[in-house]
Amino acid sequence: xATVVRLTRLGRKKKPFYRIVVTDxxxxxxxxxxxxxxxxxxxxxxETIKFDDERLTYWKSVGAKLSDRVKKITxxx
Numbered sequence: 001x002a003t004v005v006r007l008t009r010l011g012r013k014k015k016p017f018y019r020i021v022v023t024d025x026x027x028x029x030x031x032x033x034x035x036x037x038x039x040x041x042x043x044x045x046x047e048t049i050k051f052d053d054e055r056l057t058y059w060k061s062v063g064a065k066l067s068d069r070v071k072k073i074t075x076x077x
Contacts, residue, residue: 002026005059006067007040008033017041020051020070022059035059040073049073 002025009030011017018040021033037059038051051074060066066076 003034003059003062003064004067005037005056005064005070007069015043017043020056020073022064025065 003022004025005020005022006029007018008021008023009016009018019033019036020038020040022035022037023031023033027033035055037055038049041048053074056074056076060076066074070076
């Protein structure tokens, strides 16, 4: 199974709120996920980003890929 760490959208129309989740790469963007490791709110001032760095490191160590947006948000390489 190819796992990926990506954002899933919550919130309402024109008010996005995102969870940072680990999921199977074949699932839809807002489909089920394996684990939620944080959240991202782009509309708050300043932007709110909270995630479990220990879990992110674990999932990267077992081969999960990070989406481009998650890399940018978390500052990972």
